[in-house]
Amino acid sequence: MPEVKSIFREVLPKQGQLSMEDVPTMVLCKPKLLPLKSVTLEKLEKMQMEAQEAVKQQELAMKGAVAVDAQ
Amino acid sequence: MEVTMDPLFLALSYFRRRRLQQCSDICTKILQDSPYDQAAWSLKTRALTEMVYIDEIEVDQEGIAEMMLDESSIAQVARPGTSLRLPGTSQGGGPTPAVRPLTQSGRPITGFVRPSTQSGRPGTMEQAIKTPRTASTARPVTSASGRFIRLGTASMLTNPEGPYINLSRLNLAKYSQKPHLSRTLFEYIFHHENDVKNALDLAAQATEHAQFKDWWWKVQLGKCYYRLGLYRESEKQFRSALNHKEVVDTYLYLAKVYQRLDQPITALNLFKQGLDHFPGEVTLLTGIARIHEEMNNISSATEYYKDVLKQDNTHVEAIACIGSNHFYTDQPEIALRFYRRLLQMGVYNCQLYNNLGLCCFYAQQYDMTLSSFERAQALVANDQEQADVWYNIGHVAVGIAELTLAYQCFKLALAFNNDHAEAYNNLAVLELRKGRIEQSKAFLQTAASLAPHMYEPHFNLSILSEKIGDLQSSYTAAQKSEDSFPEHVDTQQLLKQLRQHFAEL
Structure with missing residues (x-):
């Protein structure tokens, strides 16, 4: 390989002190691994959802019945 | 002529195949014809119980009243390492909050949630009340009025003819004499109706009938006392049950009592005693690991989770916890292997894909990152999860210096969860x-x-x-x-x- 003379020469100071200012920077919150749910918890949540649905359905049915009565 | 199956046999078969609704329907028909059929009555009771059955060991919900007006703890200011209430006392050299996010109670987030870990114990009344009341973190004022009651009333609501068994008209003394009926009846009252007081009455009479020699009834009494908040009484019952017969469940219940009394060291000793009788029992090992984790001693928790995996290499909780620990100790590629294992085992949900996406990104497997997040997005069940997934995608965007995308992702996270x-x-x-x-x-x-x-x-x-x-x-x-x-x-x-x-x- 032919020797290519570079235009840029690296500068490595051998004397003097190197200083770097440590500026506090803002921090981001960390990425969040989502915890897996236990079987019991999933069942509980499912049951609660179903129960809420059932209540809602019944309430709707009640309202419907009242509306029919009013007519 | 068509040959029909004996209805009771058919009902039993349905019950075994967990077609509980059909089983209960057939039993109802049998009972309409012959109201005193004890077999059908008992089977229907069991079917109804199974429909709403949840593992009592896992269920643990503390209301604000239990937490703040708690007089069962021994020391208000416990020494470090002896209490579950001082999350700051980390001795295990776990990751600091600088790398691992915290839950509301100031504990590092874990890889697995159970009903009892959903939200930790706030330090002061003010904090307890201020805790945001979103759908997922709503905390009942007392646990007795919490989810249990809601489930109990709902199960009654769905039945147009009112409750199946009218508890107030039941002669408990009569049933407690009949061992083959009393147990199913007890489970029905306890799980389906959530009427702990009546359940306790029945259990007390039944254990008397069995001349205080039946360990099963003692365990049930202990469960009732626990639900009523009488922890010392329930401890006595469980101890006495253990004297009759060594059962893993009893150890777990007793440990739960000690955890509620804020005596983690006693609970640990108990688990170790249990392990002497049942060497290598997975649930006991998991119990030890959970306590270490709650006391912020992550490294020894991981050791115990590894022991769990030696016994049962498909234990989801252990794999998830070890995986998350590796992720937060700067080894995302190892965490990736654990989560991939979960995927191979058939776990298929939003959380897993989200975690896979994060692990892939930080392990420099960029090809899989976005497709994992896409899957996670497709599998979300509610807005909270959606928000969390967007939040994590935002991190990926920050990582590749796409600040506009990151900005949009965080905005979307806020749109889903304010x-x-x-x-x-x-x-x-x-x-x-x-x-x-x-x-x-x-x-x-x-x-x-x-x-x-x-x-x-x-x-x-x-x-x-x-x-x-x-x-x-x-x-x-x-x-x-x-x-x-x-x-x-x-x-x-x-x-x-x-x-x-x-x-x-």
Whole structure:
């Protein structure tokens, strides 16, 4: 390989002190691994959802019945 | 002529195949014809119980009243390492909040949630009341009025003819004499009706009938006392049951009592006793690991989870916890292997794909990252999960310096969950880069009020205030940051600087 003379020469100071200012920077919150749910918890949540649905359905049915009565 | 099956046999078969509704329907028909058919009655009771049955060992919900007006703890200020209530006393050299996010109670987040870990114990009444009441973290005022009652009333509501068994007209004394009926009846009252007082009556009479020699009834009595908050009584019952017969479940119940009494060391000793009788029992090992984890002793928790995996290499909780621990100790590629294992085992949900996406990104497997997140997005069940997934995608965007995308992701996270404190904080950082100081400050203040346990918003607010010359607010914010994360070096330096400043004035 032919020797290519570079235009840029690296500068490595051998004397003097190197200083770097440590500026506090803002921090981001960390990425969040989502915890897996236990079987019991999933069942509980499912049951609660179903129960809420059932209540809602019944309430709707009640309202419907009242509306029919009013007519 | 068509040959029909004996209806009771058919019902039994349905019950075995867990077609509980059909089983109960057939039993109802049998009972209409012959109301005194004990077999059908008992079977229907069991079917109805199974429909709403949840493992009592896992269920543990503390209401505000139980937490704040708790008089069963021995020491108000416990020594470090002896209490579950001092999350700050980490001795295991676990990851600091600088790398591992915290839950509201100030514990590092775990890889697995159970009903009892859903939200930790807040330190003060003020914090308990201020805890945001979203759908997922709503805490009942007392646990007796919590989810149990809601489930109980709902199961009655769905039945148009009213409850199947009218408890107030039941002659408990009569049933307690009949061992073959009393047990199913007890489970029905306890699980389906959630009527702990009647269940306790029945259990007390039945154990008397069995001349206090039946361990099963003693365990049931203990369960009732536990639900009623009489922990010392329930401890007595469980101990006495263990004298009759060594059963793993009894050990688990007893350990649960000790955990509620805030005696983790006693619970640990009990688990070890249990392990002497049942060597290598997975549930006992998991119990030990959970206590270590709750006491912030992550490294020994991981050791025990590894023991669990030696016994049962498909244990989801152990794999997830070890995986998350590797991720937060800067080994995402190993975490990736654990999560991939879960995927191979057939776990298929939003959380897993989200975790896979994060692990892939930090393990530099960029090809899989976005497709994992896409799957996670497709599998979300509610808005909270959606928000969390967007939040994590935002991190990926920050990582590849796509700040516009990151900004949009965090905004989306907030659109799905308006209480997402982490997203507020990150958005504030991005806003400041754009030079919008007021906006950034507002976001940080929101984040700080939503999640006072996180140090990031306080610290950021402190830096921001210091930059714009508001040294007093900077100092107060830095102090708050120090409270939630005392070892944070940058906070310390900032405080030192500010103190110097004030001294010069």
